[in-house]
Amino acid sequence: MFIDEAIIEVKGGKGGNGATSFRREKFEPQGGPDGGDGGLGGDVVFIVDEGLNTLMDFQETKHYDAEDGENGKGKNQHGQTGDDLIITVPPGTVVYDDKTDEIVADLIDEGERVVVAEGGRGGRGNARFKSSTRRAPKFSENGEPGEKMKLRLELKLLADVGLVGFPNVGKSTLISNVSAAKPKIGNYHFTTLKPNLGVVKTGDYSSFVMADIPGLIEGAHSGIGLGDEFLRHLERTKVIVHVLDVSGIEGREPLEDFEVINEELESFSSQLLEREQVVVANKMDLTPAQDNFEEIKSELETRGYQVFPVSAVTGEGVKELIKTVDKLVKEADDIVDIAPEKEEVVIKGPQPTNEEEGFYITKKDGIFEVNGEEIERRVAMTKLNNEDAAYYLARTMEKMGVEEALKAEGIQEGDTVRIGSIEFEYYEE
Incomplete structure (x- = not known):
């Protein structure tokens, strides 16, 4: 699994x-x-x-x-x-x-x-x-x-090439024909429920890794469908291969599908659209695809995309596609992992009372809480049921400035102090 x-x-x-x-x-x-x-x-x-x-x-x-x-x-x-x-x-x-x-x-x-x-x-x-x-x-x-x-x-996934596109456009068929990957293929949506990796050999000593990303749908970046779970697998890819069903046999418009998928990529991370992207006009073995191809090719080439007529079933056009993708992979720079954009975080609440020693004191429900990695560590390592050990801890806390800081916060004899999981009553000697 x-x-x-x-x-x-x-x-x-x-x-x-x-x-x-x-x-x-x-x-x-x-x-x-x-x-x-x-x-x-x-x-x-x-x-x-x-x-x-x-x-x-x-x-x-x-x-x-x-x-x-x-x-x-x-x-x-x-x-x-x-x-x-x-x-x-x-x-x-x-x-x-x-x-x-x-x-x-x-x-x-x-x-x-x-x-x-x-x-x-x-x-x-x-x-x-x-x-x-x-x-x-x-x-x-x-x-x-x-x-x-x-x-x-x-x-x-560590893949050089990522296949994207709507469900049932032929991505799984394509990767199975160009590599040893054998994804389950069927004529229904969301056949692929996991990314599939395939090694595409392009020469005696040359190859690249291709990932078949499960079909995306509109709204995938925000959690609709399955796509949001798999978009992260595109983050390390160098080239994106966008597969379109140009036959339109399911009643979809290929150019509209193209726009929707790229909007999903941009919504997930605008950096994805900076990757080299080529378009596969798939299902060219079907008559409607041959009728639609020239219009789709003209529109997308005008926008600067390379468009490859392909039939993943018959293998038509696959060699030319793979040759171009291999060249783009070799020319691409190493991908720096995408850093998700984060809003500036403003830390509110208590700040260290003594920055040099790295602890701070808060008062909650009448209890003075002393927080800080070093002081909590020292308390956890003290055998408090041993009088000599407890006295040694008290001297250590005094040297760290904890007692002085507690007094500055208004502590009185008999008040409760909590450090980590330990509570004790405060008394001056």
Whole structure:
């Protein structure tokens, strides 16, 4: 089954917890701290596999977690790093942050890899907190949580040439005759429910890849019919081959169809109309097509389009078409992926109270919320049920300026503070 879009959640492995331990040897019953650090959490990694051509696997599995790091041990033994989770994707996969819609990666080449969720670092063992004033630290750190991401995957076919046109104009027949692609063909609309790829050989060592894009209809760019699901597959093509049924046997006007399809391409992205486009006047084996051809050819050539009379069924005119398309592909510049036009985003709401430290404070329902990557990370790694660890966190927050910022926001003793998933009451010493 061909699937070209999926939404998944990925999470890097949690770092292992640091150990709280002291040497207990025969002649050193009260030795110094020797708790080792926790191991790094594993990463979630995407790797391109040319043997894949669909995102179907992501329809069945939605959550992907890398392995956690191992906890530290006594005698300064550090925990092992968690294994990375390797996920293979087909070439042409674009990875988006589903929350911000920003592109995380555009994966094209075989073996290309990207880390999409980093594992957390291991917590420090108590041996790491020893200092001249703290000779026997009785606390260690939790491991850092792994990075969590909700991702949207889109597959954009890697084809040099894209066939476009209304349903039932003969695109599937054409691609089956010029390549080894064998799409299902029938005399009814929307026979093609998925893009078909075919390699067209044009010489002993020359070829190009052609994609049969399922039939578009008016309004496809806005979600009508099936077309909006497949327009993205034209974004990487160098040449567009526009197929018309010039016979008009279904009661349609070929020139009107031509206008409608190009309007759909422009509505999806104006850049598509900048691609080289040639026109196939198909079904020339039918008498009505022969009667209509000269008028259609004259009109479209006046607008600067090359028009090729073709019968996809008999093969008439196909060689000349392929020869021209091959030449255009070779002459075309490498396509830079289309960047959808976006409105300027104005971020509203709370801004960092302390930009240097990167946190901000908001008050909601009487609770003071402290938000920021670094402060939330430190809290998550603190073993708050350990008095010494909680005291160390308090000193860290004071150095970061969190306490001063809370006072500036009007906090009083007994008020509730929330940092990440942790809540506590505020009291001055």
